[in-house]
Amino acid sequence: MSPEPRLLEVRKNVLKQNDVVARALRIRFHAAGVFVVSLVSSPGSGKTAFLEKTLTMLRSHYRVAALVGDLATENDAARLARSQAPVKQIITGTLCHLEAAMVQNAVEEEGWNLGNLDFLFIENVGNLVCPSSYDLGEDLRVVLLSVTEGEDKPLKYPTIFNSADVAIVTKSDLADAVEFDWEATQRNIQAVRPGMRVFQLSAKTGDGMQEFFGFLAQQLAESRTVAAV
Amino acid sequence: MSPEPRLLEVRKNVLKQNDVVARALRIRFHAAGVFVVSLVSSPGSGKTAFLEKTLTMLRSHYRVAALVGDLATENDAARLARSQAPVKQIITGTLCHLEAAMVQNAVEEEGWNLGNLDFLFIENVGNLVCPSSYDLGEDLRVVLLSVTEGEDKPLKYPTIFNSADVAIVTKSDLADAVEFDWEATQRNIQAVRPGMRVFQLSAKTGDGMQEFFGFLAQQLAESRTVAAV
Numbered sequence: 001m002s003p004e005p006r007l008l009e010v011r012k013n014v015l016k017q018n019d020v021v022a023r024a025l026r027i028r029f030h031a032a033g034v035f036v037v038s039l040v041s042s043p044g045s046g047k048t049a050f051l052e053k054t055l056t057m058l059r060s061h062y063r064v065a066a067l068v069g070d071l072a073t074e075n076d077a078a079r080l081a082r083s084q085a086p087v088k089q090i091i092t093g094t095l096c097h098l099e100a101a102m103v104q105n106a107v108e109e110e111g112w113n114l115g116n117l118d119f120l121f122i123e124n125v126g127n128l129v130c131p132s133s134y135d136l137g138e139d140l141r142v143v144l145l146s147v148t149e150g151e152d153k154p155l156k157y158p159t160i161f162n163s164a165d166v167a168i169v170t171k172s173d174l175a176d177a178v179e180f181d182w183e184a185t186q187r188n189i190q191a192v193r194p195g196m197r198v199f200q201l202s203a204k205t206g207d208g209m210q211e212f213f214g215f216l217a218q219q220l221a222e223s224r225t226v227a228a229v
Numbered sequence: 230m231s232p233e234p235r236l237l238e239v240r241k242n243v244l245k246q247n248d249v250v251a252r253a254l255r256i257r258f259h260a261a262g263v264f265v266v267s268l269v270s271s272p273g274s275g276k277t278a279f280l281e282k283t284l285t286m287l288r289s290h291y292r293v294a295a296l297v298g299d300l301a302t303e304n305d306a307a308r309l310a311r312s313q314a315p316v317k318q319i320i321t322g323t324l325c326h327l328e329a330a331m332v333q334n335a336v337e338e339e340g341w342n343l344g345n346l347d348f349l350f351i352e353n354v355g356n357l358v359c360p361s362s363y364d365l366g367e368d369l370r371v372v373l374l375s376v377t378e379g380e381d382k383p384l385k386y387p388t389i390f391n392s393a394d395v396a397i398v399t400k401s402d403l404a405d406a407v408e409f410d411w412e413a414t415q416r417n418i419q420a421v422r423p424g425m426r427v428f429q430l431s432a433k434t435g436d437g438m439q440e441f442f443g444f445l446a447q448q449l450a451e452s453r454t455v456a457a458v
Contacts, residue, residue, distance in 0.1 A: 010239050043271040043357050043386065044378025071358065073384050094388065096325070096358035126385070127358060128272050129300065129325035148377040148403070149273025155302050156355070157272065159323065174377070177406050 018134055021100035025137030030227055032114035035220045036122065038136050040160060041144035042153070043126030046170040046203060048076045050144065051123055053203040055083035058213065062118040062220075067106050069098040069125045076123065086112065096130035098122065103136050118220060128157040139223060146171040147180040151188060158192040166197045168212065173202040247363055250329035254366030259456055261343035264449045265351065267365050269389060270373035271382070272355030275399040275432060277305045279373065280352055282432040284312035287442065291347040291449075296335050298327040298354045305352065315341065325359035327351065332365050347449060357386040368452060375400040376409040380417060387421040395426045397441065402431040 029036050039047045051066060058064050065086040068076045077089035088106050090098060103122060107114070114120070122138060124131045143164035145153055148171060154161045161167065167189055175182070182200070189196055199215070201208030258265050268276045280295060287293050294315040297305045306318035317335050319327060332351060336343070343349070351367060353360040372393035374382055377400060383390045390396065396418055404411070411429070418425055428444070430437025 042273055042355065043382055044273075044375070070385050072387055073381070075381050075384065094358075096356075125358075126271065127325075127356065129323075129354075129356060130358065146273065146377065148375065148400070152302070152304050153272055155304065156299050158301055171377070174403070174406060177403060 015133055018100050021104060022135035022137040025100055025104055026139075029114065029120070029137060029139070030223070032117070033224060033227065034114045034117040034120050035140070035216075035223050036120045036136075036138040037140045037142060037216070038122040038124060038138040039142050039144060040124045040128075040131045040164065041126060041146075041170075042128045042149060045126070045144045045146040045149065047123050047126065047144055048079055049203040050168070050170055050201075051121055052080050052083050053206070053209060054121065054213075055080060055085040055087075057209060058119065058216075059083065059085055063116055064119045064121070065112060065117055066121040066123065067098075067103060068123040069102070071095070071125060086110070092125055096125055096127045097134050098124050098131065098136060099134055100136050119216065128153070128160050132160040132163040140165050140219060142166050142168055144168045144170050145185070147175045148178050151181050151184040154185070154188040154192045161189060161192045161196070164193070164196075166199065166215075167193075169198060169200040171202060171204070172200050172207060173205050244362055247329050250333060251364035251366040254329055254333055255368075258343065258349070258366055258368070259452070261346070262453060262456065263343045263346040263349050264369070264445075264452050265349045265365075265367040266369045266371060266445070267351040267353060267367040268371050268373060269353045269357075269360045269393065270355060270375075270399075271357045271378060274355070274373045274375040274378065276352050276355065276373055277308055278432040279397070279399055279430075280350055281309055281312050282435070282438060283350065283442075284309060284314040284316075286435075286438060287348065287445075288312060288314055292345055293348045293350065294341060294346055295350040295352065296327075296332060297352040298331070300324070300354060315339070321354055325354055325356045326363050327353050327360065327365060328363055329365050348445065357382070357389050361389040361392040369394050369448060371395050371397055373397045373399050374414070376404045377407050380410050380413040383414070383417040383421045390418065390421045390425070393422070393425075395428065395444075396422075398427065398429040400431060400433070401429050401436060402434050 069090045074089045077087050080087040088110050090102050141164045199212045270276050298319045303318045306316050309316040317339050319331050370393045428441045
């Protein structure tokens with residue numbers, strides 16, 4: 001009686017098709033020499049504030065652009081455009097995640113010359129579940145977690161932490177106000193993703209941002225060294 | 230080439246089946262005289278803190294119980310059990326929402342006599358997208374939004390706000406620290422759900438909780454009056 005097996009089968013086909021598109025995207029990104037960073041988190045973790053600060057601060061040294069996914073509104077693209085970097089909104093309608101084909105379409109619609117970019121950021125829809133299974137062709141997937149969300153989120157949403165490469169704890173300026181427990185958070189992240197690198201920062205005050213930028217610069221340099229070999 | 234129409238069709242069947250179970254649950258809840266409140270929000274909005282405080286404070290006047298959904302861990306049930314109220318954890322695995330059948334199974338497994346309850350609370354999985362389409366047989370659906378998440382969430386996740394009956398703005402104790410804009414939030418909620426009643430409270434300090442309890446008591450009384458007619 002349960003229709004679930006059929007639903008699972010159809011989902012698998014959707015995922016398989018997504019992987020094909022994502023693989024093609026990744027090859028294209030590498031050929032162009034652009035390093036692609038995707039951001040996933042729950043709604044309200046501060047992805048957009050972090051990305052606005054990142055675009056603004058990186059712009060003087062690197063060529064940057066961003067794609068931003070939401071179910072509705074162009075609000076985030078408008079916010080990010082204040083950074084003066086090229087930004088494109090992707091509206092997903094009722095879908096709780098971006099798919100590789102949406103990224104591909106957005107890049108084509110904008111006519112961006114990927115060879116002219118150092119970093120392309122992709123902000124996913126705010127969701128700690130759906131985006132985990134969809135490869136977007138990115139080089140680095142970053143999961144963000146704000147100090148106000150509670151230390152147990154990695155244990156409750158292990159799949160998304162497992163699908164990510166690094167974690168960022170955001171809104172560190174509010175850590176004291178919410179009695180944030182940094183050690184418990186570290187312990188929970190390491191429990192679901194042993195060895196995961198974790199950054200702690202505040203987009204509002206700028207604290208900790210430079211450390212993350214140093215990491216990004218290193219990642220970009222390494223990816224281009226590998227490509228050149 | 231796109232498998233989406235088929236996926237949508239299968240999803241519709243899942244939803245239809247869910248509606249049948251939800252309808253039966255609602256009839257059963259009404260016959261037992263228990264008022265059922267479900268909570269939806271993004272991860273980290275404070276659903277569990279709010280529910281713990283609610284169970285603790287309501288317990289002296291009402292017979293209360295709670296079901297709590299999560300992808301993984303029994304953490305929330307353990308937290309809620311501190312209220313001394315009967316609590317049951319529902320683990321959803323990879324599913325980003327509760328379904329009516331899970332509620333039905335949980336009630337049966339626990340062997341709760343629904344006629345002995347005034348309020349049954351159901352805390353959904355933390356997600357602003359998936360839970361919106363699944364009727365759980367509840368009388369009242371409450372969407373929670375914390376002051377730290379940003380004022381634009383109703384515009385970005387209109388469907389979940391549309392599927393809810395009332396909204397609660399949580400963590401009001403942090404409103405000043407994050408320069409929360411109450412009027413913008415109200416405007417955005419009313420834009421997607423005109424006339425929606427909105428409560429503002431802090432489970433930490435207790436501010437605003439009594440106003441919400443007054444509303445619940447009134448809802449319970451009204452539902453029993455209707456049932457008796």
